[in-house]
Amino acid sequence: MGSTANDVRSEPVELDEIDKKLLRMLAENARRTNNSMAAELAIAPSTCLARVNRLRETGVIRRYTVDVNPERIGRALQALIFVRIRPGARHTMSTFSSEIRGLRGVTQLFFLGGTDDFVIHLAVRDSHDVRQFVLDHLSANPAVASTQTSLVFDHLPGGPWV
Amino acid sequence: MGSTANDVRSEPVELDEIDKKLLRMLAENARRTNNSMAAELAIAPSTCLARVNRLRETGVIRRYTVDVNPERIGRALQALIFVRIRPGARHTMSTFSSEIRGLRGVTQLFFLGGTDDFVIHLAVRDSHDVRQFVLDHLSANPAVASTQTSLVFDHLPGGPWV
């Protein structure tokens, strides 16, 4: 297959107005039927399908997914944890990130340049869980130089891409 | 309609193992067919459908959406911008956040407690765009006390919720 979906260094995909509208529609409701989108855009369903498939195959759409409301599953508390790795342990950073992602409550991970090396976006039940997370997975790790935790009062995800 | 979907203060929804597996499946591919999920879980399609509808109606699933790869649409550069509001202008914060979200390139907004008041997750074409964003929308705003920008080398979104 000659797909370029996973080649992150390939040229960006050119998007016309229809593509952008499709992305906005799908960002709002990824389960909208092809027919309803085609109708709204006044194009043929087959054309619409070809467009959407192209967005998927070229990797513009990485995946169709769900936006989970953390509060509704008992994760009432969100935090950003800023992590610095010890200068002598920088080479362990990729290992570290692999360990962190996949841990319960970790919803996002940012790999930064600058004073902090990582930002962990955590969604857990209460402050006890935050403390436990930091103790178990950060403070206990000799590669970690320091951490700083900030509470997230509000999180507005998934802004418009196009 | 007696839905509790928008009542963020209502009790969390109890999730059993099947619900959790459904969430994981849908997080990975929100467009999976009901039948295929039912088959994998060895439950009846009608049961499966009822489960998924319940997740949606109770607000556990806020929306079905797409994960867009910013690099594929020419947004090769991501940054986190940490913003402090002047103490005397704290009352303008909600106005400020409304203005920021919806701006081109803003993909997430965190409303924080702690030393910084906001974190803006930006995805743009190049460093020029970052600079322009900060100048136009942050530095120019008298409510903004300071900003600090960090480049995002890598972003791992959408970790497992359950």
Added chain:
DNA sequence: TTTGAAATACCCTTAAG
């Protein structure tokens, strides 16, 4: 590329156990 039509596959509802 886009289209329209045809064939296939799938979903949703209902009713009954």
Added chain:
DNA sequence: CTTAAGGGTATTTCAAA
């Protein structure tokens, strides 16, 4: 919660413009 069957709709393919 499950099974089973119906009617209805969506998806997909493909030849032609």
